[in-house]
Amino acid sequence: MLHPFYLIVDDPQWISRLAPAGLKLVQLRIKNKSGDALMQSLRQGLTVARNEGITLVINDHWQLAIDLKAEWLHLGQEDLEDADLKALRRAGVRIGISTHTLDELDRALSFEPDYIAIGPVFPARGKQVDYPSLGASGIAKWRQKVTCPLVAIGGIRLEQATELRAAGADSLCVITDVLADVDPAARCRAWINATL
Template identity: 30%
Template sequence: MTPSPLYRIMDASLNRCCEGLRVLEDMLRFVPEDVALSKALKNLRHSIRKETAALASRAVKARDSENDPGFVISQNGPPGKRSGMADVAVANCKRVQEALRSLEEQAAALSMPELCLFFESCRFQVYGLEKRILETLIPEIRRNILNTDIYAITASEHSRGRSNIDVVRQMMDADIRLVQYREKDKSLRQKYEECKEIRKITKDYGASFVVNDDADLALMVGADGVHIGQDDWPVSAVRELVGETMAIGLSTHSPEQAAAALASGADYIGVGPIFETRTKKDVCDPVGFTYLEHVVKNIPLPFVAIGGIKVHNIHEVAKRGARCICLVTEITGAEDIGGKTKEIRNILSKKGRLT
């Protein structure tokens, strides 16, 4: 390949890199007003411009924007959509990292070893900055909502005649720190009254509260999260409704759905049903351990394993990498919820998952 096309690639990559850094710099400057991060991004952008000044003057001569096929592809593709500021940040961090990797490879092809090492160093700086940016932009509850072992779900028809309020109180006393409200057959008023009380209880115990399906209800009661399914509103639409502070979970049943969830900006995914379950109506066939193992190895999102998980099989789920596990009737249907929770945690502890 002659040098000219390589310089054309470097010109496009340099522009993409510095444009992405400028977007991030402005975002950190004006949204959280983080002076340190904004300054770090600005310094990196200036450093890249300085170190590539000679290269840029040659690269721009190879520019041919009018005949760039990428422009045609972009113009004829779907319109760009972002579900919030965190989504914008992720997209631009990836843009910068990918551009720097491309610059690194082209510098190697042009026998520019010092620039090659410089671009590699910049890329690793951006990896570190990305973590700091997301920690700044994404509220702690969204990042850490699955930092617990048991994900409990209400199920009034499987609660031995006890109310959801009573069951949730017993869950809290058992040190369960994440509860989802899932009641399909109650009236809107009943759901609202129960969720309002459960929100108060969970807040008193320092626990997280998620509402299933209903983003409006989650907003009304001040829930920490809303969990949606594949046939519900898309994550981007829900994010527009609930804002930046509420976590959004999405049920997934296949590698394709998990990849789409990652791209959509979901904060966590449900992985299942692992086993056959009758707790939820209209549920799909069990996905088994193959899909669970795929998520563990390939999807960098927090996840909760769900579906048909009981005391007798939870160890099989845990040993395959599930750190947060959902149990429904095993807990709501237990005569002694505290005792059942201890039994579950003893099993997990024996698998080396809890200390």
């Protein structure tokens, strides 16, 4: 079962920094490295997470997830073209898939994922997204179609946590609301307390 608070970071140092706040679920999304540097960062993230009792989800890099014996992998819609889902399943890797539209949801569900990410729930603050915001009503609508855990992502602030959980989100995923805060550790702790 996924923890109700899900943080995305771009560097394993964030995991070490925020572990004392009680972080239990984190995705390591590294876009600016490749080759050995990428492998080293993912390995470091997995080591820190395992030592701290944190579930780590690797973003995109499905072959490295297998090679590093990761437990979790997150895939975007475009990643579904290339990823060898059968090999991932054989390796025991659990899979989450991003969705933005009902068509993407139907496609994602055909792969029998371990969770579905829905977004953007609100206008994203960290990157440009070419999809309309779904809001709490979108979560409620998608909840009726999804039996696996449902992760809400996109522009979410701490003040919206109660509403989104009530709408049916099992887990709330954020980046900016924690990492851009003046005190990321305190904000992370507040999120964890709000979603228990």
